[in-house]
Each structure stands twice: as C-alpha cells, then as structure tokens.
Amino acid sequence: MTTNGVSSVDPSSAGDISEPQQLFIDGSYTPSSDGGTFPVYNPMTGSKLYDCASATEDDYERAIQSASVAFKTWSRMGPAAKRIIFLRAADILEKYMEAEAPALMSAEVSGTRHWTKVNAISGVGNLRESASLVSQIKGEIMPADAPGTTVLIERQPLGVVLAISPWNAPASLTVRAIATPLICGNTVILKPSEYSPKNQHLVVRAMIEAGLPKGCLHFLPVSAERTPAITEFAVKHPLIRHVNFTGSDRVGRIIAGYAASCLKRCVLELGGKAPVIVLEDANLDDAVEAVVFGSLANAGQVCMSTERVLLHESIAQPFKKALLARIQSVKVGNHEEDPNALLNGAVSSGAKLLCGDVSASGPNLTIMAPHVVDGVTPTMEIFQRESFGPLVCLTTFATDHEAIALANNSEYSLSASVFSKDVMRALDIARQVRSGSCHINNPSVYIAAGTPNGGVGGNSGYGRFGGMAGVLEFTELKIISLGKSGVKYAI
Structure with a gap:
C-alpha cells in the first residue's frame, strides 16, 4: 500500500536496479522529507545506476524518535523470539545473496562473484552467530556485606545505536554493524555508504521480511554533500547512545571527537597497514x-x-x-x-x-x-x-x-x-x-563469525565487533541491590 510516496513495501525490490532507492523509517519506505536525491554510479563505467533518496536532519530526527519508542518493547523481547527472527533473516539473506547480490555488487562496487560469495558467507554467518549469542547475555550475583542484601549485576542494552557502514564489503559489514546491537536489545539507525545503498539494503530487507518489529531498524542513506552535517547531527543527538563506524581513520577521528564531546561510547574499526x-x-x-x-x-x-x-x-x-x-x-x-x-x-x-x-x-x-x-x-x-x-x-x-x-x-x-x-x-x-x-601461517585478511575484530588504537581505532566482545560493547552493566525488610541503618 502506498500513500503520498510512503509504502510498507520496498518499491525497488522488483529486481530492476534502475528503480530509485527510498529511505526506510518507522516501518515504511519513504522519500526524503525535502525530496532530495543523489545519483549512484557504476565505478567501472561511470554510468548512472539509479537515484537514491538523501535523508535530511528531519528524517533522522523522525527515525531516532521512532527507534527510541521501539526500544522500550524490543529491549524486553525474550531471547527465543529474537533468535527466530535472526535465523529467518539469515536464510532470507542467503537467498538474496544468491539471486540479487551478484548483479548489485558488480554494478555498485565492481565486486567479483568470489567477493560476493565471501560477503554471503560472512554476512549470513554473522546473523546465525548473533542468534546464538542471544541467550549468552548474562549477569551475575555478587556477595553483599550488608546483611539480608542481594546484589545483582545485569547487562542491559544501551538504547538507540547509530551504525555507519562502508561500501567495500557491503553485505558483510552491514550485518556486522547492526546484528550485535540488535541482538543485545538496542534499536539501530543505519547510515549506509552513498556508494552502495542497494547492496546494504539487502540486509535491511532480510531483517524486515524475517519479522523484525517496526521501529527497530531504520535505513537512511545520505548524499556525500549532506553527510558531514548529518553525521554531526546524528552522533550528537541526545537519544543516540552509541556509535559504531567502519571506515577511514580521518573520518573516524571526526566521529570520535563528536562522540567525546557528548561523552558517548564508540566502536571504530578504521584503517590498516x-x-x-x-x-x-x-x-x-x-x-x-x-x-x-x-x-x-x-x-x-x-x-x-x-x-x-x-x-x-x-x-x-x-x-x-x-x-x-x-x-x-x-x-x-x-x-x-x-x-x-x-x-x-x-x-x-x-x-x-x-x-x-x-x-x-x-x-x-x-x-x-x-x-x-x-x-x-x-x-x-x-x-x-x-x-x-x-x-x-x-x-x-x-x-x-x-x-x-x-x-x-x-x-x-x-x-x-x-x-x-x-x-x-x-x-x-x-x-x-x-x-x-x-x-x-594464515593471511592477514581473516574473517570469521564471532571473532572480536578491531584495532588496538592509533589509525585503526578501538573497540570490538563480534562474539561476546561485541556484546560487551553494545550493553552496559547495571547494579541492582535487593534489600531485606526490617533492616536498621546506623546514622
């Protein structure tokens, strides 16, 4: 159904790469609030592939508000229901990677069939690995000095996470950017690369088709011209509780500066040598x-x-x-x-x-x-x-x-x-x-689901994606003490 350009069905999913790519906000596909678009080109030939909606600050505001509302219910959903969604999404993405990804990766990022296969194995594997993590997010009970007191330490989701994912491994790195935050109970605003929106949108489509509830995941591509202002707006937004970014060390330093000014946590996987x-x-x-x-x-x-x-x-x-x-x-x-x-x-x-x-x-x-x-x-x-x-x-x-x-x-x-x-x-x-x-005795390029990928500072950034290390990044500890009735406190 479509009303004023807003649709619950992806209009670009019919298989025609020339169809415009829209935003996905609050469970619906929509143009940008000002109608702005940007062209996506084939890097090999320089020919135009399609027009993509370019999100505005108003679009990001609406998505962030929606994600904040959805967080209240998604964060409380039980592990079994989340696991089912992620396993379904893995199966769906696997089909997309076989049917649609080869042509899309060739067109948008000049990816070979082998590189498409690498993305498929890694992306699908990460979804299934994330499904296995959902029941591993555990707390602990600590002994208390106060008589009759029990101390619980729980690991809780953060809130709304901003995920900024690159073009070079579009399916794999998009899954990595959103999967662990979501499985931990966070909601996600995804800013894909302006070079590969449709490739990265395959992951979003798989999650939606698998039954991810409305408001949990938003897809907001942005033109290169708008990206600096939008990135600053989103990183500094008070409802954004965490930022993850994969990309250059130059941009990573800018994002880290914005986050530091708001005392926000980041995971930054940057360059390598x-x-x-x-x-x-x-x-x-x-x-x-x-x-x-x-x-x-x-x-x-x-x-x-x-x-x-x-x-x-x-x-x-x-x-x-x-x-x-x-x-x-x-x-x-x-x-x-x-x-x-x-x-x-x-x-x-x-x-x-x-x-x-x-x-x-x-x-x-x-x-x-x-x-x-x-x-x-x-x-x-x-x-x-x-x-x-x-x-x-x-x-x-x-x-x-x-x-x-x-x-x-x-x-x-x-x-x-x-x-x-x-x-x-x-x-x-x-x-x-x-x-x-x-x-x-292995290559430096080594990717496996569940491994805690990341650098140890400098131009490679900090923080970890993957496995339990990723869970630690996208959750926070909370102390809850349970007191016994009738205790008298000395003053």
Whole structure:
C-alpha cells in the first residue's frame, strides 16, 4: 500500500536496479522529507545506476524518535523470539545473496562473484552467530556485606545505536554493524555508504521480511554533500547512545571527537597497514599464496589487506621470484581509490617497482593492475600510509627483533601475519606485534563469525565487533541491590 510516496513495501525490490532507492523509517519506505536525491554510479563505467533518496536532519530526527519508542518493547523481547527472527533473516539473506547480490555488487562496487560469495558467507554467518549469542547475555550475583542484601549485576542494552557502514564489503559489514546491537536489545539507525545503498539494503530487507518489529531498524542513506552535517547531527543527538563506524581513520577521528564531546561510547574499526612477517624457515609457497590473497582480495580494498611484507634477508630473492610468478596469473579488477601518488613517491625515494606500471585504465580510469614494490623503508610514505589498493610492499630484515620493530613501526594496528614452520617462535613474535589480530601461517585478511575484530588504537581505532566482545560493547552493566525488610541503618 502506498500513500503520498510512503509504502510498507520496498518499491525497488522488483529486481530492476534502475528503480530509485527510498529511505526506510518507522516501518515504511519513504522519500526524503525535502525530496532530495543523489545519483549512484557504476565505478567501472561511470554510468548512472539509479537515484537514491538523501535523508535530511528531519528524517533522522523522525527515525531516532521512532527507534527510541521501539526500544522500550524490543529491549524486553525474550531471547527465543529474537533468535527466530535472526535465523529467518539469515536464510532470507542467503537467498538474496544468491539471486540479487551478484548483479548489485558488480554494478555498485565492481565486486567479483568470489567477493560476493565471501560477503554471503560472512554476512549470513554473522546473523546465525548473533542468534546464538542471544541467550549468552548474562549477569551475575555478587556477595553483599550488608546483611539480608542481594546484589545483582545485569547487562542491559544501551538504547538507540547509530551504525555507519562502508561500501567495500557491503553485505558483510552491514550485518556486522547492526546484528550485535540488535541482538543485545538496542534499536539501530543505519547510515549506509552513498556508494552502495542497494547492496546494504539487502540486509535491511532480510531483517524486515524475517519479522523484525517496526521501529527497530531504520535505513537512511545520505548524499556525500549532506553527510558531514548529518553525521554531526546524528552522533550528537541526545537519544543516540552509541556509535559504531567502519571506515577511514580521518573520518573516524571526526566521529570520535563528536562522540567525546557528548561523552558517548564508540566502536571504530578504521584503517590498516597489515604487516606479514616471513621468517627464513617459512613455507614459501604458503606465504606467497597468503600474501597474494591478503593484498589483492577485492583489489586490496579491505581494511585488513596485506600492505607490508617483511622478508628475512636469506629468503628474500626466492620469495620475490615466486611472488611475481604467482601475481602474473591474477586477473585485473576494478579499483575505487588512487594510490599512484604513493607508488610514485616510493620509486622517487629509491624503491624498485618489480611489477606494475603506475597507471590506471578502463572507461572510468578505475582499473589498476597489481603492483609489487621492493626496497621499501619505514621513512617512505607508502610504508606508513594505507593505500587501499592492490599494492605489495617488500622490506627485508635480519633478526626477529628487527622484524617486530618494522611491523610495529606504524600508526595502524588492525591485523598482521607471521609465517614460520616453528609455531612457537611465530607465536612469540605474534604476541609482540601490536595488532588486534595476528595470524600464524594464515593471511592477514581473516574473517570469521564471532571473532572480536578491531584495532588496538592509533589509525585503526578501538573497540570490538563480534562474539561476546561485541556484546560487551553494545550493553552496559547495571547494579541492582535487593534489600531485606526490617533492616536498621546506623546514622
């Protein structure tokens, strides 16, 4: 049913990507309050795909008020009912990812079929993992000194959560942004990326179709021009109790500043500059395969991408030879950012380009071949700055101590890897690398439902998504004491 442009049925769900995308507020699809829209383009071709409604402050106000009202009932819903909704949503999203996501991801973010499959496995898995968490949100009973008193410590939901999710893994990271907050009993305002509204909306559709009650989840895309003002408005809104953001460290610092001014908690998963340490006893075939996957998956547009490869000097040459041979078989895909300045800067500072020609191609100049840069030092910008592109930077070391120092010579702290046949030696190194995760004989890009993903400060942000660590982020402790009648208090 539709009234004045407002509908309870998604008008863009008929399978035609050219259909406009609307907002979803208070259980209904609607245009923005001022009729504003923005175009969404295919990054590969530059051609327009569709128009998307651009939310205003009034739209956000209405959504936040609705979410605040819905919180009162959703936060009290029992775990069995929530579990059923999430399991249904997982099944529905799985079907969407098979039927609609391949075309949508190709059009909006130039995602390959393999990357679509990765998003499907991760997104659906996270929904099912969240369903399993609902009965694990527990409190405790503490002994009390006062006679006849019982002290309960309960873990309670926060209220309305603002979730800001990126474009590079649209289904997977959207699920991550909303699932744990919702399963903990919070309601959510989702601001998707302006590059991938329809991909991210697949997750919203799945939750709605699964029976998520009205007002629990709102979908409010915003144009790039409006985003700074809307973000400040939403983060500082008194009814927003928590913010989670996945994106660049530059924007993360801005959001953290807004939240700090209101003394609000945040989860910020920001950039990465993941190092991979290859020791002299490593299986080079395994290390090369992991580096190629970790650096080139989704054209390097992953926050955990391998960007720095630290090679023991004794195996540097055979590793380089094997790496270049393996990279020759990689098909070239689309790329959204422009890391050419980093490459040119490294070469002019003395690094050697082993693979690639520092150029972009394609109708919209968004295709970039893999590049391998040798002789990269910590003083070069390419060693320190996230490229978000298909770049592999090679640096040699002589000792374990030097490898650890090189790995930690970065403002990023999201992910890392160590390759060695001596697992205990690798474990010792992994414990000394400053990162939220460090994988032994595995790629730096490692995603599994339930793992507490996040950085340990600096440009990678703070806080954790996933598993019980996520539950701790999106709930708060409350002390409740039960007193016995007839107690006399000394004054």
